[in-house]
Amino acid sequence: MLYESILLFAILFVAGVIHRAIFGDPQTNIQRFYLFMYSWVIAGLYFVFCWVKSGQTLAMKTWNLELIGYDGNFLSIERAIKRYVIATFSLMFFGIGFIWALFDRDGLSLHDRFTGGRVIEVLKKS
Numbered sequence: 001m002l003y004e005s006i007l008l009f010a011i012l013f014v015a016g017v018i019h020r021a022i023f024g025d026p027q028t029n030i031q032r033f034y035l036f037m038y039s040w041v042i043a044g045l046y047f048v049f050c051w052v053k054s055g056q057t058l059a060m061k062t063w064n065l066e067l068i069g070y071d072g073n074f075l076s077i078e079r080a081i082k083r084y085v086i087a088t089f090s091l092m093f094f095g096i097g098f099i100w101a102l103f104d105r106d107g108l109s110l111h112d113r114f115t116g117g118r119v120i121e122v123l124k125k126s
Helices: 002-023 029-053 058-062 077-092 096-103 110-115
Strands: 065-069 117-121
Touching (some): 002 029, 029 077, 058 065, 077 110, 110 117
16 A cells, blocks of 8 residues: 555646646645545556556565456446445545455455455466
8 A cells, every 4th residue: 555655646646746836736625625525536547547457556466466346347337436436435534445355355445345346466467
């Protein structure tokens, strides 16, 4: 998660610069809320695109991890969006969905349990 957050910081930094260039510095609470939602959507686009296209974000590729559905295929757009939303709420509530994986019989996080996905280790291609 640490490596993923470093990559996400860079993406959100660029997105924030673009947002600020177009809309200026957010002065009111509603403008800050819109900036927050904009950032949340940009992060979601990154994760959903990666999960649907290749089953891996850049950090997941580095650690040889892949997200697949129970059927062995990559997640559909709908399932990837659902996973992102549930994972967001999981982080908001002290990471409970990630902690869930420590006690789950299959080692699945709560958002994987709800969306029918699982993270697996992939072998390096030589």
